[in-house]
Amino acid sequence: MIPAQPILIGVLVAVALLYFSRLRSKAVDGLIVLLCFGGASLLVMRPNIATRIAHLVGVGRGADLIVYLALPGLLMMIFLL
Numbered sequence: 001m002i003p004a005q006p007i008l009i010g011v012l013v014a015v016a017l018l019y020f021s022r023l024r025s026k027a028v029d030g031l032i033v034l035l036c037f038g039g040a041s042l043l044v045m046r047p048n049i050a051t052r053i054a055h056l057v058g059v060g061r062g063a064d065l066i067v068y069l070a071l072p073g074l075l076m077m078i079f080l081l
Contacts, residue, residue, distance in 0.1 A: 002058030008068055015072045036073070 043050045043066065050062025059065045 004054075004057040004059045004065070004068065007057055008072075011069065011072045012075075015076045018076065 043062070047062060050066060052062075054060065054062045054065040057065070059068065
């Protein structure tokens with residue numbers, strides 16, 4: 001098992017818990033959007049950071065890591081819509 005697998009499973013569990021808890025507010029939603037925007041901006045300006053993080057967790061490329069992390073986010077959006 002590569003180090004990224006438990007991390008990604010944890011993210012999926014967190015998304016499921018968020019969905020089922022329904023403890024959302026506009027402030028929390030705004031904070032999540034702000035954090036996602038900030039993280040995405042950082043990775044666009046410094047793509048080597050994504051590659052370094054990917055290598056730390058056992059994924060080959062930074063782009064692959066971004067796709068793996070985007071999937072739970074997209075699932076969350078689908079659930080909420």
